Amino acid sequence: MAKALRTEALLDFLRAVQQDARRLVAPVEEDGLRLFRAVDRVEEITLAEGNTRWSFKEVLFPRSEALFHYRLSGGSVALQEPDQPEGETVVFGARPCDAAGLAVLDAVFAPNGRPDPDQAPEHEDPFYRRRRAQTTIIGLACLEPGPACFCTAVGLSPTGTAGSDLLLTPLPDQGVFLAEAVTEKGERLLAAHAHLFTDTDDTKEQATRAAEGRIQRTALSGVGGPLATLFEAPPWEELAARCLGCGACAFVCPTCHCFDIVDEGNAAGGSRCKFWDSCGFALFTAHTSGHNPRATQPARFRQRVLHKFRYLPERFGVQGCVGCGRCIATCPVNMDIQEVVAKVTG
Amino acid sequence: MANVYLPYLMTVAAVRDETPDVRTLRLEFQDESIREGFRFRAGQFGLYSVFGQGECVFCIASPDTRPGAIECSFSYRWGGKVTSALSRLTVGDTMGFRGPYGNWFPLDAMRGKNLVFIGGGIGMAPIRSIFETALDQRAEFGDILLLNGARSVSDLVYKAETEAWIARDDITCVKTVDPGGETPEWDGKVGLIPKVLEELAPSATNALALVCGPPIMIKFALESLAKLGFGKEQIYTTLENRMKCGSGQCGRGNIGGCYVCKDGPVFSAAELEQLPPEF
Numbered sequence: 001m002a003k004a005l006r007t008e009a010l011l012d013f014l015r016a017v018q019q020d021a022r023r024l025v026a027p028v029e030e031d032g033l034r035l036f037r038a039v040d041r042v043e044e045i046t047l048a049e050g051n052t053r054w055s056f057k058e059v060l061f062p063r064s065e066a067l068f069h070y071r072l073s074g075g076s077v078a079l080q081e082p083d084q085p086e087g088e089t090v091v092f093g094a095r096p097c098d099a100a101g102l103a104v105l106d107a108v109f110a111p112n113g114r115p116d117p118d119q120a121p122e123h124e125d126p127f128y129r130r131r132r133a134q135t136t137i138i139g140l141a142c143l144e145p146g147p148a149c150f151c152t153a154v155g156l157s158p159t160g161t162a163g164s165d166l167l168l169t170p171l172p173d174q175g176v177f178l179a180e181a182v183t184e185k186g187e188r189l190l191a192a193h194a195h196l197f198t199d200t201d202d203t204k205e206q207a208t209r210a211a212e213g214r215i216q217r218t219a220l221s222g223v224g225g226p227l228a229t230l231f232e233a234p235p236w237e238e239l240a241a242r243c244l245g246c247g248a249c250a251f252v253c254p255t256c257h258c259f260d261i262v263d264e265g266n267a268a269g270g271s272r273c274k275f276w277d278s279c280g281f282a283l284f285t286a287h288t289s290g291h292n293p294r295a296t297q298p299a300r301f302r303q304r305v306l307h308k309f310r311y312l313p314e315r316f317g318v319q320g321c322v323g324c325g326r327c328i329a330t331c332p333v334n335m336d337i338q339e340v341v342a343k344v345t346g
Numbered sequence: 347m348a349n350v351y352l353p354y355l356m357t358v359a360a361v362r363d364e365t366p367d368v369r370t371l372r373l374e375f376q377d378e379s380i381r382e383g384f385r386f387r388a389g390q391f392g393l394y395s396v397f398g399q400g401e402c403v404f405c406i407a408s409p410d411t412r413p414g415a416i417e418c419s420f421s422y423r424w425g426g427k428v429t430s431a432l433s434r435l436t437v438g439d440t441m442g443f444r445g446p447y448g449n450w451f452p453l454d455a456m457r458g459k460n461l462v463f464i465g466g467g468i469g470m471a472p473i474r475s476i477f478e479t480a481l482d483q484r485a486e487f488g489d490i491l492l493l494n495g496a497r498s499v500s501d502l503v504y505k506a507e508t509e510a511w512i513a514r515d516d517i518t519c520v521k522t523v524d525p526g527g528e529t530p531e532w533d534g535k536v537g538l539i540p541k542v543l544e545e546l547a548p549s550a551t552n553a554l555a556l557v558c559g560p561p562i563m564i565k566f567a568l569e570s571l572a573k574l575g576f577g578k579e580q581i582y583t584t585l586e587n588r589m590k591c592g593s594g595q596c597g598r599g600n601i602g603g604c605y606v607c608k609d610g611p612v613f614s615a616a617e618l619e620q621l622p623p624e625f
Binding site: 067068070072075076077079081108109123124125126227228231257258259260261262263265266267269270272274277279284285286287288289290293294299303306307310311314315 | 348349350351352353355395397398399400401402423424425426429438439440442586587588590591593594595596597598600601602603605622623624625
């Protein structure tokens with residue numbers, strides 16, 4: 001049977017959750033933007049509808065992080081592991097689209113599954129894996145998707161559970177959040193705070209129908225057909241003619257995961273760091289010799305679209321786009337990936 | 347959990363100039379247990395780093411039959427940040443290496459076969475690794491032909507080793523330079539690699555060809571091999587891409603849906619044909 005949490009008991013629940021974890025990350029208002037931040041007081045959390053500026057991706061995959069530190073003295077080099085990551089973290093307020101995006105990050109950074117962080121085989125990202133094991137996701141279903149949202153077009157739902165450990169769906173008429181435990185972590189969370197939850201016969205069916213009805217964009221499937229044709233046939237020059245290569249779409253995307261590795265430091269020492277990067281940047285694939293396999297912006301935009309809609313499904317069985325609409329809302333020249341894919345597949 | 351980004355500390359044991367802008371470093375593992383335990387397969391690559399400057403990717407240029415140290419050969423012609431820093435290292439300096447990554451040349455499929463090795467310019471680096479690996483197990487293979495070519499005499503890499511290979515009577519080694527690249531003292535061939543290859547006309551029967559070099563050379567060498575009767579499954583080459591992680595995560599290494607760092611760097615000509623034109 002589903003569980004219900006009274007609307008006015010939400011902050012009590014979050015306060016209790018915060019006491020158990022080392023860190024609670026949730027949407028707050030900051031400088032006019034809605035951002036995920038570690039919160040001190042649960043009263044700071046905003047429950048406003050719509051998406052935050054960025055997804056909570058950076059809780060697991062920070063914009064920059066030290067892979068190790070190095071110290072140089074004379075001819076000798078000493079390496080030092082970075083500090084352990086932040087510890088037990090609960091993310092509250094993850095939208096179903098952003099939570100679903102974890103499937104992509106998991107597939108790329110932790111391809112061998114989640115269970116045991118100490119048994120990771122080679123070639124997994126140890127930092128991601130450790131954070132992932134220590135993070136619990138409390139999803140918050142959308143009742144009012146925004147104008148750029150198209151999660152239903154990529155097979156997701158504003159009330160979908162994928163990626164969440166526990167999903168809360170607001171049912172304002174009943175004055176409750178419907179609580180669904182999706183994973184064992186979610187079950188544990190419910191059990192630990194059982195006194196706040198009651199059994200209920202309510203369902204989210206009506207809320208789901210209403211929210212999905214607000215999304216007007218057409219359905220997209222994976223980008224099929226022979227790759228050779230896809231490379232040449234769609235008018236990539238035309239589709240990408242406006243693209244400035246600014247990379248904003250990648251930075252706001254909940255699934256984009258490309259990164260750069262750079263040494264930051266001085267003559268005495270420093271850190272080798274991993275930074276977010278974007279396939280839209282001209283230098284992303286440029287060889288030192290000057291040769292660039294993706295020499296033009298249309299070639300780079302094609303990579304972005306095909307990576308999400310072709311290569312990720314083909315290689316990992318995951319869809320690279322969750323329909324959050326952030327790239328559409330953020331693009332300074334109004335590029336629209338949903339329209340592009342509709343054209344490419346159409 | 348192991349930090350895959352933490353490189354092994356290496357001591358530069360030897361520095362050798364191959365050409366005015368290509369250098370070979372011999373690198374020894376500082377940690378004794380790693381020195382003894384480290385294994386790779388010819389064709390695999392690694393990320394080489396100078397602390398404070400960053401990492402860059404090359405193949406391992408030494409054979410996989412001689413553990414304990416590795417060699418890399420790199421060009422610093424274009425003044426890249428890390429390659430320039432690597433070119434300033436001297437014997438005794440400490441640098442970093444992590445790897446090995448990627449797949450390798452099909453050594454098992456090569457056993458019992460006649461082998462044709464073709465290297466153009468710095469493309470000789472991966473060829474040298476698999477060629478010397480084969481030489482170290484000479485009895486396992488049929489006829490061996492190596493063609494080492496460069497634009498000019500001064501650009502020919504592994505000059506001293508090439509002379510030693512030419513002197514051997516259990517293999518055939520031919521050196522060539524592009525027309526105009528010869529000197530009065532030059533005692534090798536003068537001609538582009540594909541042309542010299544067709545003159546040498548190795549038989550395609552029970553043979554495999556391994557060819558590495560600049561894209562334009564690969565293109566015409568593949569055509570010449572086809573003329574000689576080599577099927578696409580009988581030809582192997584290596585590709586390279588800019589890479590950061592070396593293991594399919596950073597997003598640079600793919601050509602279409604194929605990851606050079608995971609599915610490569612070694613590809614058969616048949617596999618190459620399936621890739622979209624993005625390399």
